[in-house]
Amino acid sequence: MDQEHRAEPAGDGDGTGRRRFLAIATGAATAAGLGAAAGCAGGDGSGNLRAGEKGAAAMPDGKPQAAGAHAFDVKAENDRPGNADWAVVKAGPARAVEGFADKVSVLPGESFGLYVSTTAPRFTVSAYRMGWYGGARARLVWRSQALPGVRQPEHTVDSGTRTVRTRWARTATVETKDWPEGSYLLRLDAQGGEGGQRFVPVTVRSAATAGRTVVVNAVATWQAYNRWGGYGSYDGPSGGYASRSLAVSFDRPYEYDDGAGLFLVYEAPLIALAERLGIPLAYATTTDVAREKRLLEGAAAVLSLGHDEYWSPEQRAHFTAARDAGANIAILGANCCFRRIRLEASELGPDRTLVCYKSSYSQDPGFKRGHPATVDFRSAPGADPESSLLGVIYDGYPVDAPYVVTNPGHWLFEGTGAKAGDRFEHLVGVEYDKVDTGFTTPRPIEILAHSPVVCEGRPSHQDTAYYTVPSGAGVFATGTMRWVEALDATGDGRSGRNHGLDARSGALTTRVTENLLRVFAAGPAGRSHPAQDNVKAVYGGS
Secondary structure: OOHHHOOOOOOOOOHHHHHHHHHHHHHHHHHHHHHHHHOOOOOEOEOOOOOEOOOOOOOOOOOOOOOOHHHOOHHHHHOOOOOOOOOOOOOOOOOOEEEEEOOOEEOOOOEEEEEEEEOOOEEEEEEEEEOOHHHOOEEEEEEEOOEEOOOOOOOEEOOOOOOEEOOOOOOEEEEOOOOOOEEEEEEEEEEOOOOOEEEEEEEEOOOOOEOOEEEEEOHHHHHHOOOHHHOOOOOOOOOOHHHOOOEEEOOOOOOHHHHOOOHHHHOHHHHHHHHHHOOOEEEEEHHHHHHOOOOOOOEOEEEEOOOOOEEOHHHHHHHHHHHHOOOEEEEOOOOOOOEEOEEEEEOOEEEEEEEOOHHHHHHOHHHHOOOOOOOEOOOOOOOOOOHHHHOOEEEEEEEEEEEEEOOOOOHHHOOOOOOOOOEEEEEEEEEEEEOOOOOOOOOOEEEEEEEEEEEOOEEEEEEEEEEEOOOOOEEEEOOEOOHHHHOOOOOOOOOOHHHHOOHHHHHHHHHHHHHHHHHHHOOOHHHHOOOOOOHHHHHOOO
């Protein structure tokens, strides 16, 4: 986390530290994840797909799509042949090809604008739905014909907020007829010139979530960390915190991970696992949850994935209302719900500018108009620590420590073979959370793992925790940012990939997550699995 967050995480920090955080947190994992995906069996690539008109769907297996929001069948979708060649394997030179969509999500059948800049004379667009597909991890749903390539104008930077703006011309309109709900990566393939490939993420969201487990793509956090154009929410070209953007725009490509943002490391492994289980799933983004007050009504569970730091007050209110109506909540990362943001319109549409002034909130015109301060949720004015929803609270960065099982008899550890005191190397990192009753903490709350850490010389603990509320909802928090990444961990860890996570950590996190998803999908978990408070036994306090 930022420099000032480490010992007492309550303020803002410098951009250099946060850039280092991103490299530490994701660098090794991405290459490993892509390599594993590219090596999976399934399908025959894209050869069966004809290059149709842009926006026209092409289905390789000829099976009819399920119709209607409630008819979507995750198991049937994943029984289709996958396409293991979905990954970017030749990124090419900088700016060879890149793009963005003018909507972070669309309902099935809706269209979106695609904005592409390339040095090549032409390019194609391939839409991959990310899932399980027998281990292939993706299915090719549609491919465009070859489109003419254009080098779009250089971006500009707003002098007041240091917001990067593109003002590109629309390249194509993409129709999503017959695209099933889910998380998509569009792959841009430059043809001619020096070549190159990049991703553009888009979610085909669910119109309703009743009875389903909702996968929420953390697009606000992806954008906050995006430094395309030289500026993000942590720093500018100088590397200093003072040069950061006070507002960032979705109207630009993602710089990180070949355009995929933070999706591949922090979200794709969990989506693959959930789809393999075949539980009823729905799909949304943090923007959708913030905008649509009733979107989560009747949901069985709601999933916050591996790195979900930036939340609007509306998103938090809607998560909390869902919990209080009986929807289970799973926080499968750490440092969740930490930054309070505001979503505003851009030239391309609503909710496409993420405002987060942090320590400069008093300069924010929106704050002066009466909007909540865009500071950390736990900070004044309007302090509301994230622990009131999560059960745990962010405690620091950076750490790399073993995960230590404390409560092996808990139902979430069923089938893992874990014993009290078992250690799983490197599973705690790079950020971590803990139970701290000095902040508002729902009770009863159970601590499942209590792992000693030393954060820049300060001894502390990481906690995995589970609590239940009167509505019957259960809330689970892993307390470590590496949980979703660990789902893909294999081998003995000696290669250093995935931060040294090994097959033991992969097996533990996979089985615990399977137990969690199955129970949470069945309805309010607290009715069958009420939490048994053990904070005093673990910490020796109240």
